[in-house]
Amino acid sequence: MIDISGKQTTKRTARAEGKIVFCPAAYKILLKQGSPKGDVMETAKIAGIMAAKNTPALIPLCHPLALEKVSVSFEMLKSKNTVKVFSEVSCSGKTGVEMEALAAVTAACLTIYDMMKFTGQDMTIDGIRLMHKSGGRTGTWQR
Numbered sequence: 001m002i003d004i005s006g007k008q009t010t011k012r013t014a015r016a017e018g019k020i021v022f023c024p025a026a027y028k029i030l031l032k033q034g035s036p037k038g039d040v041m042e043t044a045k046i047a048g049i050m051a052a053k054n055t056p057a058l059i060p061l062c063h064p065l066a067l068e069k070v071s072v073s074f075e076m077l078k079s080k081n082t083v084k085v086f087s088e089v090s091c092s093g094k095t096g097v098e099m100e101a102l103a104a105v106t107a108a109c110l111t112i113y114d115m116m117k118f119t120g121q122d123m124t125i126d127g128i129r130l131m132h133k134s135g136g137r138t139g140t141w142q143r
Helices: 024-032 040-053 098-119
Strands: 010-021 069-077 082-093 124-134
Touching: 010 098, 024 098, 040 069, 040 082, 040 098, 069 098, 082 098, 098 124
Parallel strands: none
Antiparallel strands: 010 082, 010 124, 069 082
16 A cells, blocks of 8 residues: 555545436336335345445555545436445545545445346446536545
């Protein structure tokens, strides 16, 4: 891992997003009955939070961080048969939380896929990207 011992502790925040696109029939099933495995959105939210907290176990050389906030939320885009997934992660630390925010979105999307694959495998996970990061030497970045 990179030595961060000389870096200043600052408030670090990152936001990420992604989406999962369904065929129309599968999206209707998601909205009307969900999954036989359980509550899709609540399970995906928990998966996203867990992924953010466990990012160092998923991504080699990531520093373990004491996360102070992890949120995962969803927007249902009915006209596009799409679920947009959003995450926000923050902490006071010496390194950024971009990977944690991206891991949260990715895990939430994968969980939705897993819970809805009984409708078929015609889902697409797309557009996972960092939208905002602040804190540290490089300051604020916004897409």
